[in-house]
Amino acid sequence: MLSINDAVARIKENIPAHTIEKIRVNDSLGRYLAEDITAPEASPRYTSSAMDGFGLRFDAGLGEGTAFEIIGESAAGSSFAGEVLPGQAVRINTGAMIPKGVDTVVRMENTREENGKVILSKLPKKGQDIRHAGEEFAAGKVILSQKTKLSATHLALLNAVGIEEIAVYKPCTVSILVTGSELVSSGESIAPDQIRDSNMIMLAAAITEAGGVVVETRRVPDNEKQTRKAIDTSKGGIVICTGGISVGRHDHVRASAKESGFDEIFWRIKQKPGKPLFFARRGGQLLFGLPGNPVSAFMCFIHYIKPLIGAVHGLPFGWPVVSAKAVAPIQNNGKRPTMVRVCLDWQDAEGYSITGAEKQGSHMLTSVTGSNGYIILEPEEEIKAGESTTVYRYDSGRDSISLSDFR
Structure with a gap:
């Protein structure tokens, strides 16, 4: 048997x-982006007002009560197409372009209007409430990175x-x-010796969460001929089979x-769970045979x-990991390396802590939920x-995971 690291x-070595x-x-x-995105233009595109108010030319002699002739509006x-001269002002709205000659915006609440003039009730600071062209980023700057x-x-x-x-990585397709x-579907009548299929919905959802595209789902009875036909005609770039991968008389996948x-x-x-994992390749098509127990399949x-699906999308092959302290002892008393399910908790003062999940059986979905x-x-x-x-x-849990958090 291979070790976990050798299997990885x-x-x-076979990432498409x-x-x-x-x-x-x-x-x-x-x-996922396949290339860096550079800005074709600056942001903001033009110098604009950050507030509703009046645009004017600042002068060192301004004071409370100074009046300016209102000559127009920039919405x-x-x-406003003209130039604002000393002693003049224009009404201006948030986001409107700053006219020529204006270097300061006085907020509406700090003014009053009388006889076609605006009178300052509070002295502004030079340059206040103006958003300058390119202050967020200049044209040519990388604004989104590849991957x-x-x-x-x-x-x-x-x-x-x-x-x-934009150029993106084409998502991998999965059967x-x-x-x-x-197995029977949820909602179908069920006999005493049957179980409801939870693997199909679980894997379809997990594939979608990972960014893959499910192109087909099939339920196949324990029949050699039908198993071979389903595998032979599978459409996905990755084929995932569950069950039928051990050594019993009814195990036909391998x-x-x-x-x-x-x-x-x-x-x-x-490893435990998931010992009978099978991996094979046919040209550019990959096939995984997972155990039928839902927890083994999920793990x-x-x-x-x-991580393979992520690698197809240009990400590093790896896992989101954190370091955490055990609240109580967690031990593997078995003879194989074990993927022990844990409850990860965040404490603002202590960081991450873990406790072993109460249920660990490979047939117990509550061990993962x-x-x-x-x-x-x-x-x-x-x-x-x-x-x-x-x-x-x-x-990725409660906070974001960067590429540096993968191993």
Whole structure:
């Protein structure tokens, strides 16, 4: 059996090449940038007012009660075309362009109007309430870096500077083949010797969360011919099978994959849960055979497949990790390295702490719904109370994870 590290190394050796495509910014939410984005123009584009008020030319002799002739208005989208001379002022709105000759904006609440003039009731500071062109960034500055996962605010920024199309990494496509004659869908009538399939919905959601695209889902009975047909005709760049991967008479995934032209890269890992993990390749198509137990399937996905999907999108192959102190001892009494599910908690004064999840069975979904990360312990290894250890998080959790937080 392979070690966990050796299995990761073999997966990394088989990461598919990146594919880049051009798409509209409006369609890019959740995608990963394939290049740096430089600003085609400065921001702000022009010098404008930060407040509603009056634009005027500052003079050292100004004082409370000084009056200025109002000669016009500069509104957002309709700027004042003339020049403002000493002793003159223009009404100005927030966001409106600063006219020629204006170097200060006096807020509306600090003035009063009489007979076509504006009178200062509070002395302004020279240059106040003016947003200068380019003060946020100049044209040519990198405003978004390659490998950024695009969010709502990123899309707003791209639109604000007039970018309509961008280069992104093409997301990997994934097929899900759930094997097991005992499985039924939620909502179907269920016999005493059947169970409801939770792997399909779990993996489809996890793939989507990771940025992949599920292109097909199939439930396959424990039948050799049907298993081979499902694998042989699978469409995804990554094929994920659950169940049928051990050594029983009804386990057909490994043999069917080989018969369908997949070359085995490894089978079985020295770990718990997820020992019978299978990995194979057929040209540019990768196949994973996960155990049928939902917790084993989830842990194998999180540790091996999720970082692979990220790598296809240009990210480093790795996991979001934090250091945390154990509240109580956590021990692996087994004979294999174990992915122990833990509850990760944040204390403002202490930082992260962990406790072992109460349930650890590979068939118990509450062991993952009741935890938010895991640690890997060698056989007989113990983390003592107060001792720090590395915690692999299921996701980025309460705060953001930068690329430097991956390992």
